[in-house]
Every structure is written in structure tokens, then in C-alpha cells.
Amino acid sequence: MSIRPDTPLLDQVKTPADLRAFKRGDLSALAEELRQEMISAVSVTGGHFGAGLGVVELTVALHYVFNTPQDKLIWDVGHQAYPHKIITGRREEIRTIRQQGGLSPFTKRSESEYDPFGAGHSSTSISAALGMAVASKMSDRPDKAIAVIGDGAMSAGMAYEAMNNAEQAGNRLVVILNDNDMSIAPAVGAMSAYLAKILSSHQFLSLRDIGKKLISKLPRSLANTARRAEEYARGIATGGTLFDELGFYYVGPIDGHNMDHMLPILENVRDAQDGPILVHVVTEKGRGHPFEEPHGEKYHAVPKFDLVTKERQKSKPAAPSYTEVFADELIKQAGKDEKILAITAAMPSGTGLDKFEKAFPDRTFDVGIAEQHAVTFAAGLATDGYKPFVAIYSTFLQRAYDQIVHDVAIQNLPVRFAIDRAGLVGADGPTHAGSFDVTYLASLPNMVVMAAADEADLKHMIATAASIDDKPSAVRYPRGAGVGCELPDEGTVLEIGKGRIIRKGSKVAILSLGARLQEALKAADDLESRGLSVTVADARFAKPIDDALIRDLAVSHDLLLSIEEGSIGGFGAHVLDYLADDGILDGPLKVRTLKLPDTFQDHGNPDDMYAAAGLDAAGIVAAILKALGKNDVGQSASA
Secondary structure (H helix, E strand, O other), X not given: OOOOOOOOXXXXXXXXXXXXXXXXXXXXXXXXXXXXXXXXXXXXXXEEOHHHHHOHHHHHHHHHHOOOOOOEEEEOXXXXXXXXXXXXXXXXXXXXXXXXXXXXXXXXXXOOOOOOOOOOOOOOHHHHHHHHHHHHHHOOOOOOEEEEEEOOHHHOHHHHHHHOOHHHHHHHEEXXXXXXXXXXXXXXXXXXXXXXXXXHOXXXXXXXXXXXXHHHOOOHHHHXXXXXXXXXXXXXXXXXXXXXXXXXXXXXXXXXXXXXXXXXXXXHHHHOOOOOXXXXXXXXXXXXXXXXXXXXXXXXXXXXXXXXXXXXXXXXXXXXXXXXXXXXXXXXXXXXXXXXXXXXXXXXXXXXXXXXXXXXXXXXXXXXXXXXXXXXXXXXXXXXXXXEEEEXXXXXXHXXXXXXXXXXXXXXXXXXXXXXXXXXXXXXXXXXOXXXXXXXXXXXXXXEEEEOOOHHHHHHHHHHHHHOOOXXXXXXXXXXXXOOOOOOOOOOOOOOOOOEEEEOOOXXXXXXXXXXXXXXXXXXXXXXXXXXXXXXXXXXXXXXXXXXXXXXXXXXXXXXXXXXXXXXXXXXXXXXXXXXXOOHHHOXXXXXXXXXXXXXXXXXXXXXXXXXXXXXXXXXHHHHHHHOOOOOOOOOOOO
């Protein structure tokens, strides 16, 4: 049941300009109305929850103090941007978020002028804001760029790379560190807010400038001593020494839910001539959530729920998820081999490694949002005979491609990549789609790339990866529940580079890689009913490809069609390359490759997205009939 809250103040806000007309004393009440509106909207759509609830007051304060959209407000990742969307002209559409044709679940440049930078992956905000701030400086505009980044995202090296160059932006760059988990800071309260206000004030900054001028006239040895004394005096009081060393003037920590604390400090920061500045704000993730249980990682995102009963609309899958199957099989393999280790980049539950950690706490490593480090860390372990499994979503593994090439592949180190969320992922859209992993991995020499057609196949592939000790390997598998096939107690090692025939025919051969196999079988049933004899094969390996299988299919059928849940340049390209080099394309054989379209598909229902891409049973049938010159899909076909 959805209940629209009573929001007399929020009803007056169409854009942040309306917000700035409010009296300060009304902002806390407005923020609470905004929180209730977000809760109501997410109850209808489901979606990212905890992060947005934690920054409601901060969102209001930032839009109140800064002159958005002229001042650029960049939200790192974008999970927390729902309140931002509501007060930037998108309130009427907020109940379409994550739905087909609706609002993006992340910030998106084409959606609003208040979204100056698209997000979806973490730790990019400071780099983007720095670029905008430097552009403003070079164009002699006063615009500020404000990056809001969480403590988790600050674990990524990219954030520090950006901060190391931040002085180039001067006072046009402001970084808001949204600390909702880590205990970086001393206790937050009236004293720390007072201190932060003093430190951010024009008077203190002017005094600091005078101090700098005096220091510049001292001998170098005394000047360095005086400079360090000033920095460390503030560091002892505020915890800001690290940020000072990176070129930032640190202010904080302050209570991110207290308008009386935030507003004067943000105004001081806005008006400061000395920069860049980092403001450390402490917030409570999931603040004000309607559920009785303590909020935690499971409230990062929630399904639709009833506002009255608080019951969540969870579907009951008929089969275990691929993620669960991966975790269970890895635990079994690790029970037999103490060299097997597991590495995750801040996604233990998302990758199933929380289960592995319970079984093997000393053999599980969560490196934070640091995919590049995760891969090279695994490479280091592999040099000493350990067997690291790096479990990362396909879209996030892209961030470590250089490390995969240089630190793993060139050195031929047996790092195992468990690639979750391969293929389209639905509501999270193009930033999270696992479209490119086959393309970027299968191009590397010596790499073994496997794709699971079902959950039983996944078990075999994990066992296979555990057995490969002389080269790197990868197993890709989709999001969600498996197909419901019978599962073996334990996976068995597959022959490297060998596929399998699922059903035998004579006219058309469908060669499937990965989880489109079930759709290929449905298409075969349809084609058989039209009189076409169809072979369906499961390639299993994108690299090395099964040359013998492909040759056999090519010479014994009129049409060979490959299908995959990946981009141009993937499995189909490798098949075509083999057929061309072997001269098979010189004959009468017709070949077609079905893959994801050469676009970034917007979010939606996964089944609808695959249908639009032509990768469902109907799309396969249509492609085959067209290739055979039978354009009338409804006509009778003969063998």
C-alpha cells in the first residue's frame, strides 16, 4: 500500500531556487517532508534507499547554500541522489525511477541540468569536480564544483589521485566527505561544530593567510617548522592532517543532520578565498527508515514494500541464485585445497563471499572499493602458489583492466576471476550492465574464459578454475536465479576449450555461449515445429574456442548462428575469425552472430531488454528465418 505524505513545504519547491526562498528555520521541517516523500516513492518502485535517507538534510543544505546548477553538485556513485532528484524538478517522475522509460537510478547528464556528471561507479566525483573547477577557473567564472563522496568511496585510489592535484582548482573546489560508516573522526556534537565554524570562518582563514605571509619571511627551517605546527595543531583537534597533506583545508567533523551546524559552515566554505576545502560531514545511513529491524547493508537497496505493514515484495525464486551456487561451490573447493583464497572489492554479500568468509575468515579479503588493487593483490598471492578467486561484478572489473593485462595476463599468473552480473542487469541500467567482459578478456593471450549456461555448469566451471594452475581464468554468470536444473554435489573439472551438443539436428546450428542457452532451446522447439531441423550447442568456453565443434557445426549445417550476452567483438567475433582463417567462409555456409546491440541500453525489465536486443527465443527465430530467406515468420518452413 502506497501513502502519499502531507508535504505543504515540499509542495512549494519545484527547483532549488524555490528552496532558497525559505527561512532557515523551516529547512529542517522541509527536510523531513523530503525524507517522507522519498520513503513513499521507494515503497512504490523499490531501489537504493539507505544512502539517500542519510543525506536528506545535506541535500537541502547544499542546494540552499550553493547556486546550483551554476555551481556544479556532483554526487559520487549516485545511490544517494533520490532526494536531489525530487527537489530539482523531477518530483512528479520520482515514482518512475528504475522503471522502463522512467528516471535513471543514478545521476544522468541528459536527464537534468542539475546532474552535471553521470555516475554509477564510485570514486569518480572528485576527479570530475576538479575538472569542472579548473574549467571554471580558466574561463574566469566564479562557479564552484562540489563533490559529495562517501567514506566507502574514499577507499579507492582514484579519489586520492584527484585530491593530490586539487590545488590546481583553488577555492572553486569543495569536497564533502559523507562519513556514514567509518570512525574517522572524534565525537560529533556542539563543540566540534563550533570548532569547525571557527576554522571555516573568514576571520580564521584571513589570520591563516597572515600566518602564511609571516612564515614566508622566516628562514626555511623555521618556516617548515611553523607550517607543520599549524597543520598538526588543527589535525589534533579535527583529524584533518591527511587531507592537509593532500592540499585541502579540512573542516569538520560536523553533524550532517543538524541545519544549525551545517548552514553557517557551508556558507563560510562557499565564501572562502582559500581553497580547495574538504568538509567532513557525519551522517546516519538509512536515517528515518520505516522498518523495525536495524538498518544495515540490506537497506542499501530494497524491493517495493507496503508502507503500512512494512512487508517487502520479495519474489520466491524456484532455484538458487548463481551467486549462491558460486559461493557454495567455492567453499567446497576451498575445503579440499587450503591454497584457495577469496577477494572482494567491498561487495561481500553481493558476490556471495560473506558465506565464504563465515567458513574461512582467514582466507577472505575485502579490499574496499579498490578493484585495481584487488587484481594486483591477487597477482601477488598467485606468485607464491596461492589460488586467489577475485569475485567482482562484470561492470566493476572493467576498472581494473590494466591490472588484468599487465599484472596478471602478461605474467601468466593463475588468478581466477569470478564475474558476477554478466549480461544485462535490468533496473540498474547501462552503468551496471555486464556487457563487455568477454570482449575485453578473450582478447588476452593465455586467458581461459568460461560462461555458465546454468547453475550446474557454474559448479563445474568453478571446479575447473580451481584446477588451472598455469594461466589466468575467468567464469562469467548472470544475476538472479538459475534455471532450476539438478545440481551435482560438487563440480567436476571440464576439458579446457570443449563445448557440448545439447540436441542434434541437420539444417540450422545454434551455438550458445552462457545463459542464453534456454532461449536457444525454446527457439529450436519453435523452428522444429516449422519443419527446420536444429542443432543446439553450448560453447562453454569463449577462449579457447572449440575449433573442432565449430568446424563440425559449420560443415554439416546450412546456417550457423552464435548467440551471447555480450558486446560486439566478443564470442561471435572469435567464431567468425576462426571460420575466416580456416577458409570455411569461402563456401556456401551462412553465419550470423547475435549479441547485444551497439548501444548503451537504458534500464528496464531484463526480459524486455533482451527481447529488444533480439536475444530471446523470438529474436533467435526471427534472425534464423531471415537468414534463410523466410521473412514471413509465420510461414511454414521446410527442412
